[in-house]
Amino acid sequence: MKVSRYLFLSALLFLATGRLVAEISAVPHPAAPIDAKRTVVWSPLFQATWDQIKTETGPLLTVSPENEMISRLEGFKWNAAATMPDGSWKTWSGPATSEFLATVNREAAALAGDPEGPFKIDDNPPPGRLMAFGLLDHEVEFFRELARAKSIPLKFQAGGQETEVCFFGARDGHSAIRVLSWQPAERSHAVQIRCKDADDSVILYLPPAASDFDTASMRIRSLLERKGADIPESEVIQYLYKGDQIRIPYLTLESKAEFSGQLGGLIDFERMKAMTVVQASQLTRFKLHEKGARVRSETTIAMDPFGGPPEPKPPRAFIYDRPFFVFMWKKDAAWPYFGAWIGDSSAMEKWTGPAKD
Numbered sequence: 001m002k003v004s005r006y007l008f009l010s011a012l013l014f015l016a017t018g019r020l021v022a023e024i025s026a027v028p029h030p031a032a033p034i035d036a037k038r039t040v041v042w043s044p045l046f047q048a049t050w051d052q053i054k055t056e057t058g059p060l061l062t063v064s065p066e067n068e069m070i071s072r073l074e075g076f077k078w079n080a081a082a083t084m085p086d087g088s089w090k091t092w093s094g095p096a097t098s099e100f101l102a103t104v105n106r107e108a109a110a111l112a113g114d115p116e117g118p119f120k121i122d123d124n125p126p127p128g129r130l131m132a133f134g135l136l137d138h139e140v141e142f143f144r145e146l147a148r149a150k151s152i153p154l155k156f157q158a159g160g161q162e163t164e165v166c167f168f169g170a171r172d173g174h175s176a177i178r179v180l181s182w183q184p185a186e187r188s189h190a191v192q193i194r195c196k197d198a199d200d201s202v203i204l205y206l207p208p209a210a211s212d213f214d215t216a217s218m219r220i221r222s223l224l225e226r227k228g229a230d231i232p233e234s235e236v237i238q239y240l241y242k243g244d245q246i247r248i249p250y251l252t253l254e255s256k257a258e259f260s261g262q263l264g265g266l267i268d269f270e271r272m273k274a275m276t277v278v279q280a281s282q283l284t285r286f287k288l289h290e291k292g293a294r295v296r297s298e299t300t301i302a303m304d305p306f307g308g309p310p311e312p313k314p315p316r317a318f319i320y321d322r323p324f325f326v327f328m329w330k331k332d333a334a335w336p337y338f339g340a341w342i343g344d345s346s347a348m349e350k351w352t353g354p355a356k357d
Helices: 044-057 068-075 098-112 215-223
Strands: 010-015 018-022 024-026 037-043 060-064 091-093 131-143 153-156 161-165 165-173 175-185 188-194 202-208 245-249 251-258 265-267 275-289 294-303 324-328 338-342
Touching: 024 165, 024 251, 037 251, 044 091, 044 131, 044 275, 044 294, 060 068, 091 098, 098 131, 153 245, 175 215, 188 215, 202 215
Parallel strands: 024 037
Antiparallel strands: 010 018, 010 251, 060 265, 091 131, 131 294, 153 161, 165 245, 175 188, 188 202, 251 275, 265 275, 275 294, 324 338
């Protein structure tokens, strides 16, 4: 089942006292550090889009100066087909032309069940610009619906504050829920909620301390595989028993992110030299409720050739007839060794009339 008109990234939390709008951040790679005091999202769709644009450029050769985030993207090892939900995602790449955009939007609209595609290209892009797009549009339905709490709130604590929120859950057993970990001494636990499509599940993990997505993913992977888990399998009760309960807050997250500032540098590819990332954006929405979950993510990457042929433009006049800055800057330095803001004419030679012979 597809999610109609669902995007990805910025956050809306529905609270018992009303709706709180909170800014949601994002990271392009799971090992990227996160702000533990904010809601943060990550999806490998951005990685898939990065991988896709290299079908146009060939393998990356060098980045000058070196860029840590690009190195992370290049070093990410994964199997996209095994990771992403079948039939619910796709990536595209090609030149920034109206013909290419029309093809992408037509296929994206068919994938998402929308009347038109979501992607855009700047008017009059520079010659040689390459684009890559990614779309993930997927909904899951729990194998057995959980119950909405109607009489009491969940008291959510974060940042030294307690907030009463709406929640759903179960108690005294539930056939769709598997206990992955229960660590009361560490105040940590994890559960897996099975979905009607056996290939899908929703996993909730309360870690003992905040971590990045990479660390949390490795922990869950070990629990799913029963490798390196803290408790032997024989000691783990993998189902809810009488007296157990699970309470999950309703989530509605929406966020926009722009990663181009993290991907700076002059990039040489096997087939394309001196490319720069001029756009790396992600838009995502996610919902979690008693019946299941839904997500849609859109990603866009644009690369321009450095020093390509310029578009014809009108003559330009660089006239400093208003206050301006002047700097003296040493090559490769991070800061100027002299700078001035010219806010008035006191440093200027005054006009006294035409020069005489």
